[in-house]
């Protein structure tokens with residue numbers, strides 16, 4: 001098993017033109033593979049459509065038979081890489097889901113995840129957003145094997161739920177990848193904090209891949225894609241604009257953190273039974 005795995009995060013400038021998004025994304029994936037030889041390339045949330053529920057039906061397509069997944073599958077095979085394909089609007093019958101996928105170097109889709117916690121907020125003077133106006137909720141977790149490492153997939157708002165990420169730790173994941181599409185105010189207030197918290201809580205790598213900032217977009221994003229270590233430290237971080245960040249995931253840090261800070265050995269699960277009750 002490799003001691004480290006090279007990961008590329010593509011912080012992408014999403015346009016309204018789906019074909020343009022697909023072509024530019026393919027070019028960026030090819031470019032980073034040529035220049036830096038990553039094993040995993042990770043993409044943001046809803047990168048082939050402007051992130052808003054009113055666009056869900058228009059941009060949606062079947063998974064994995066639609067053009068976006070077919071493109072990612074053929075790129076994974078051509079370039080011999082894993083692609084954590086961010087998320088797209090998936091059409092299934094009359095419903096749409098915010099769906100993340102993972103493709104193996106064989107081109108096979110090895111993971112599919114429908115966002116469980118849709119983004120629904122009404123923050124006075126800031127943002128009102130109801131993702132459920134365009135998307136339905138999923139109800140299954142997604143774990144994939146990448147070169148012998150168990151990797152989890154979530155999407156954006158899912159990270160706010162500590163119980164959600166705990167499931168991946170309990171299932172033996174060393175890394176969880178979240179595609180993101182965060183507005184600036186919420187990104188500024190919470191993004192780094194919540195990624196570092198979840199990494200520390202669970203002593204695992206947490207990767208957040210955001211869209212790039214574009215003031216002319218219908219949904220102006222925060223950027224700052226990052227990888228956080230099992231010690232809660234930022235390993236590498238992007239700026240605001242379009243850029244690709246490449247980083248080596250040093251797996252030894254997982255065991256190091258877990259063996260030196262005995263969080264999971266000392267947990268008193270016999271005392272925490274209220275954790276699963278909603279008030």
Ligand SMILES: O=C(O)CCC(=O)C(=O)O
Nearest residue numbers: 119156157181182183186
């Ligand atoms: O949690 C947040 O602040 C933003 C969430 C979000 O934008 C999303 O779930 O897509």
